[in-house]
Amino acid sequence: QVHLEESGPGLVKPSETLSLTCTVSGGSVSSSGFYWEWIRQPPGKGLEWIGNFYYDGTTSVRPSLRSRATISVDTSKNHFSVKLTSVTASDTGVYFCARRHDILTGHDGFDVWGQGTMVAVST
Amino acid sequence: QSVLTQPPSVSGAPGQTITISCTGTSSNIGSGFDVNWYQQLPGTAPKLLIYGNRHRPSGVPDRFSGSKSGTSTSLAITGLQAEDEADYYCQSYDNGLSGVVFGGGTKLTVL
Numbered sequence: 082q083v084h085l086e087e088s089g090p091g092l093v094k095p096s097e098t099l100s101l102t103c104t105v106s107g108g109s110v111s112s113s114g115f116y117w118e119w120i121r122q123p124p125g126k127g128l129e130w131i132g133n134f135y136y137d138g139t140t141s142v143r144p145s146l147r148s149r150a151t152i153s154v155d156t157s158k159n160h161f162s163v164k165l166t167s168v169t170a171s172d173t174g175v176y177f178c179a180r181r182h183d184i185l186t187g188h189d190g191f192d193v194w195g196q197g198t199m200v201a202v203s204t
Numbered sequence: 205q206s207v208l209t210q211p212p213s214v215s216g217a218p219g220q221t222i223t224i225s226c227t228g229t230s231s232n233i234g235s236g237f238d239v240n241w242y243q244q245l246p247g248t249a250p251k252l253l254i255y256g257n258r259h260r261p262s263g264v265p266d267r268f269s270g271s272k273s274g275t276s277t278s279l280a281i282t283g284l285q286a287e288d289e290a291d292y293y294c295q296s297y298d299n300g301l302s303g304v305v306f307g308g309g310t311k312l313t314v315l
Contacts, residue, residue: 190240190255
């Protein structure tokens with residue numbers, strides 16, 4: 082059974098870089114047929130897709146964050162990460178990592194989620 | 205403003221049936237991309253409820269069902285129970301944005 086766990090600082094200062102890591106257990110980030118995703122949720126608001134890493138090495142980031150967000154993976158540690166530069170208060174929220182199926186597997190839903198980690202951007 | 209449109213809230217009494225709509229455009233649902241639905245209980249991560257428009261993962265009660273027509277999809281919950289009180293999100297893929305899109309979420313209140 083695949084398990085995901087986010088880790089990283091809970092407080093980041095404005096203009097600095099937010100860095101989070103998602104450790105995968107019970108599975109491999111190199112497994113074919115899956116995207117490894119980052120999603121965030123501002124306080125009291127809905128889900129917002131950040132971006133993903135695909136097992137073939139490609140990454141994708143939502144257009145509004147492309148200038149600030151980087152998704153990377155460390156296969157030796159079986160984890161993937163997100164870095165968001167020049168953060169502001171609007172980047173405050175719960176950050177989730179998740180696994181999404183490639184439609185080639187039959188569906189493209191997010192079937193495994195981490196518990197989420199709260200990140201506040203504040204002085 | 206979310207790419208997929210959901211009503212902000214719905215409510216129903218125990219035992220009743222409610223539906224939650226999710227409307228997209230020709231660049232996402234209308235292009236044939238599947239819709240998935242998630243249930244998010246307070247303070248927890250979302251849980252996959254429906255995938256591929258109408259399929260239930262193992263363990264999801266058959267009280268939950270999904271359907272799709274054109275650029276719209278719906279989630280129906282029959283025999284409402286108090287434990288169904290949660291936020292529900294639809295999700296798809298958008299060709300124009302080249303990425304995943306979510307609906308704004310619908311808060312279900314069981315009266």
